[in-house]
Amino acid sequence: MLAALKQSRKALPECLPNPPVGCVIVDTQNIVAQGYTHAPGKYHAEADALRYIELQAFDYLKMYVTLEPCSFHGRTPSCALAIANDPRIHEIYVSIIDPDPRNNGQGLDILRKAGKRVHIGLCANEVGDFLHQYLFTPTQQAEPN
Numbered sequence: 001m002l003a004a005l006k007q008s009r010k011a012l013p014e015c016l017p018n019p020p021v022g023c024v025i026v027d028t029q030n031i032v033a034q035g036y037t038h039a040p041g042k043y044h045a046e047a048d049a050l051r052y053i054e055l056q057a058f059d060y061l062k063m064y065v066t067l068e069p070c071s072f073h074g075r076t077p078s079c080a081l082a083i084a085n086d087p088r089i090h091e092i093y094v095s096i097i098d099p100d101p102r103n104n105g106q107g108l109d110i111l112r113k114a115g116k117r118v119h120i121g122l123c124a125n126e127v128g129d130f131l132h133q134y135l136f137t138p139t140q141q142a143e144p145n
C-alpha cells in the first residue's frame with residue numbers, strides 16, 4: 001500500500017479536481033503493474049495499472065489501491081466494475097472508503113458481489129494524511145470524474 005501511496009503522489013496536479021489515487025497490482029512475488037490518477041476523463045489509478053497487464057495471464061493477483069474504486073460511470077467507466085470483471089484479480093486492499101456520496105461503499109459492494117476478497121483500512125493513517133485534503137466534502141459540488 002505504501003508503494004500505491006507513492007504512486008498517488010505522481011497524480012498531482014493533473015488529476016484535480018479528482019483525488020490523487022495510487023494503485024499497485026502484485027502477483028505472488030512481485031509488483032506487476034502500477035498506476036495513478038490522470039487528468040479528468042483519462043485513466044483512473046486502477047485503469048492505469050490494469051492497462052499495463054492487459055494481455056497477460058495471471059492466476060492470482062492482488063490489487064492495492066489508496067481509495068475505494070469508483071462504482072459509477074462518469075467521464076470514465078467504473079473502476080469497480082472493471083476489477084469485478086477481471087478474473088485475474090482475487091483480492092483488493094482498499095486503504096480509505098470514498099466519502100463521495102456517488103460511491104461511498106458502493107464500489108466495495110460491486111467487488112464483494114463479484115466474489116472478490118476485499119480488505120479495508122491498510123495504511124489508512126499514512127494514506128489519509130496525504131489524501132484527505134483532496135476528498136469530497138459535503139460543501140463541494142459533485143465534480144465529474
Ligand SMILES: [Zn+2]
Pocket residue numbers: 044045046069070077078079080
Ligand atoms: Zn475509477
